[in-house]
Amino acid sequence: RQPEQDHLMTELLKNFVAGQWIAGAGAGTLLRDPVTGADLVRVSRDGLDLAAAFNYARNEGGAALRAMTYATRAARLGDIVKVLQANRDAYYDVATANSGTTKNDSAVDIDGAIFTIGQYARWGAALGDHHVLADGACIKLGKESTFASQHLLTPTRGVALFINAFNFPSWGLWEKAAPALLSGVPVIVKPATATAWLTQRMVADVVAAGILPPGTLSVICGSSAGLLDQLQPFDVLSFTGSADTAAAIRAHPAIAARSVRVNIEADSLNSALLLPDAAADSEAFALLVKEVVREMTVKSGQKCTAIRRVLVPEHLYDAAAQAISARLAKTTVGNPRNEAVRMGSLVSREQYQSVVDGIAALSQQTSVLHDGKQHALVDADPAVAACVGPTLLGTRDPDSADVVHRTEVLGPVSTLMPYRNLDHALTLIRRGEGSLVASVYGADPATLAQAGTALADSHGRVHVISPAVAATHTGHGNVMPHSLHGGPGRAGGGEELGGLRALGFYHRRSAVQADAAVLDAIAAAPFTL
Numbered sequence: 001r002q003p004e005q006d007h008l009m010t011e012l013l014k015n016f017v018a019g020q021w022i023a024g025a026g027a028g029t030l031l032r033d034p035v036t037g038a039d040l041v042r043v044s045r046d047g048l049d050l051a052a053a054f055n056y057a058r059n060e061g062g063a064a065l066r067a068m069t070y071a072t073r074a075a076r077l078g079d080i081v082k083v084l085q086a087n088r089d090a091y092y093d094v095a096t097a098n099s100g101t102t103k104n105d106s107a108v109d110i111d112g113a114i115f116t117i118g119q120y121a122r123w124g125a126a127l128g129d130h131h132v133l134a135d136g137a138c139i140k141l142g143k144e145s146t147f148a149s150q151h152l153l154t155p156t157r158g159v160a161l162f163i164n165a166f167n168f169p170s171w172g173l174w175e176k177a178a179p180a181l182l183s184g185v186p187v188i189v190k191p192a193t194a195t196a197w198l199t200q201r202m203v204a205d206v207v208a209a210g211i212l213p214p215g216t217l218s219v220i221c222g223s224s225a226g227l228l229d230q231l232q233p234f235d236v237l238s239f240t241g242s243a244d245t246a247a248a249i250r251a252h253p254a255i256a257a258r259s260v261r262v263n264i265e266a267d268s269l270n271s272a273l274l275l276p277d278a279a280a281d282s283e284a285f286a287l288l289v290k291e292v293v294r295e296m297t298v299k300s301g302q303k304c305t306a307i308r309r310v311l312v313p314e315h316l317y318d319a320a321a322q323a324i325s326a327r328l329a330k331t332t333v334g335n336p337r338n339e340a341v342r343m344g345s346l347v348s349r350e351q352y353q354s355v356v357d358g359i360a361a362l363s364q365q366t367s368v369l370h371d372g373k374q375h376a377l378v379d380a381d382p383a384v385a386a387c388v389g390p391t392l393l394g395t396r397d398p399d400s401a402d403v404v405h406r407t408e409v410l411g412p413v414s415t416l417m418p419y420r421n422l423d424h425a426l427t428l429i430r431r432g433e434g435s436l437v438a439s440v441y442g443a444d445p446a447t448l449a450q451a452g453t454a455l456a457d458s459h460g461r462v463h464v465i466s467p468a469v470a471a472t473h474t475g476h477g478n479v480m481p482h483s484l485h486g487g488p489g490r491a492g493g494g495e496e497l498g499g500l501r502a503l504g505f506y507h508r509r510s511a512v513q514a515d516a517a518v519l520d521a522i523a524a525a526p527f528t529l
């Protein structure tokens with residue numbers, strides 16, 4: 001047989017739309033094991049009736065979800081948690097095969113998703129048996145009048161389209177779907193093609209369990225072509241991916257002319273900052289070093305929140321370079337099926353090339369402090385596997401090294417830079433033009449508070465670490481559903497999670513002006529958000 005015929009022997013994953021499993025036409029796109037290069041499965045959505053898929057979700061799924069209360073939908077989220085937990089082992093197998101991740105790294109995606117849905121199930125239960133939410137208090141419109149205004153949040157009568165990135169096929173779906181479904185809005189997810197398998201498998205398990213009414217959860221695997229054309233004014237679009245694709249999406253008529261609400265999570269040049277009063281033997285220094293290494297190596301650095309820029313006081317530049325490099329040197333890289341391996345591969349050979357090119361671009365204005373090439377691969381062929389060793393770069397002149405402030409390399413790569421004083425450090429961090437997260441390390445609460453507050457306007461999250469929280473903090477790059485995820489500027493300007501705040505994206509806010517008696521009747525029903 002020809003190699004192409006071999007590909008056709010692999011399973012063609014079906015799409016779930018309009019309440020049916022439908023195979024796309026043609027041979028589709030082949031998904032590969034990024035470590036061994038083995039063929040896995042194929043995806044195609046060619047020939048799908050997209051208009052019918054979106055209408056079914058919008059009309060059937062939307063109506064069914066809106067007929068339930070928040071508490072009922074929260075209970076369904078709890079049922080989803082049980083199904084995903086029951087099939088967890090299979091998800092780990094898919095992640096190893098399709099994403100090249102070690103067990104610990106697969107957990108970030110899989111268990112992170114299950115934890116997030118569980119949180120929304122709990123928070124949602126507290127919203128009770130209501131169909132709408134009150135936003136703030138009722139306000140009288142005039143001194144004597146009984147005429148008053150009450151803001152209401154009602155679920156949007158549309159569909160939520162998710163276009164997701166390759167690095168979180170599980171969490172990327174559920175961190176968005178949990179608040180959407182809890183809000184009463186049906187979901188259509190289009191995972192990134194390279195790692196679509198895990199998303200498709202999870203949707204298949206939830207559909208098979210019969211937890212959700214028909215039309216509430218759909219999955220389309222393959223090309224994004226034509227998806228945005230289906231969007232109508234009350235639909236919402238949540239996109240996670242590169243800044244280039246985000247720019248194309250923003251210019252689409254659905255957004256530009258039909259006012260479809262859009263949330264964008266894009267590139268981010270996240271920073272870690274060691275405060276000026278830290279010494280090389282301080283606990284704050286050790287905490288920064290540990291976190292930088294963890295962030296560089298977890299999921300092979302393929303986290304949108306990973307630390308890309310490390311800022312230390314000038315006199316600690318060499319000490320930091322040595323300490324981080326010494327820890328990185330111990331990282332075993334290669335086939336995640338080998339127990340000795342701590343860091344698996346990138347998701348594809350294309351990503352491998354993109355990271356190699358990114359390191360070359362950064363290297364034009366930096367020097368190599370720890371060379372990833374010195375890591376011999378364990379159980380993996382360097383000519384085939386998408387494995388890149390952790391690479392620490394450094395520049396002693398971060399003011400003129402502009403490339404490090406604008407180039408995100410989505411791999412195990414970070415750049416160390418010295419600063420003169422706190423103002424200088426903050427100025428350098430802001431050159432990232434808006435990021436998802438910055439972490440700050442120090443011991444003095446007042447200085448930590450000052451730096452943390454100063455960074456808040458340009459970051460969705462500020463992670464402030466002192467020795468007091470050394471054992472309890474949740475990690476620079478870990479996205480907790482309790483806290484906001486998203487960032488201004490380059491990071492896309494989006495907002496996700498943050499507890500029940502996430503429901504705002506899926507609700508419409510309107511002011512109802514009426515006699516106080518009417519508003520009392522409304523207020524008797526909803527829960528205040």
Ligand code: NAP
Pocket residue numbers: 163164165166167168190191192193194222223224240241242243244245246248249265266267268303304408410436486491
């Ligand atoms: P990408 O190439 O922009 O792709 C993202 C998604 O958009 C994929 O599903 C892709 O489909 C789809 N797509 C591609 N072209 C499109 C178009 N013209 N219209 C509509 N959709 C289109 O990004 P990526 O390489 O997968 O993801 C890496 C980036 O995502 C990094 O920059 C990372 O920082 C960012 N990210 C951000 C977050 C966050 O929460 N802020 C989280 C994870 C990742 P195909 O796969 O089929 O091409």
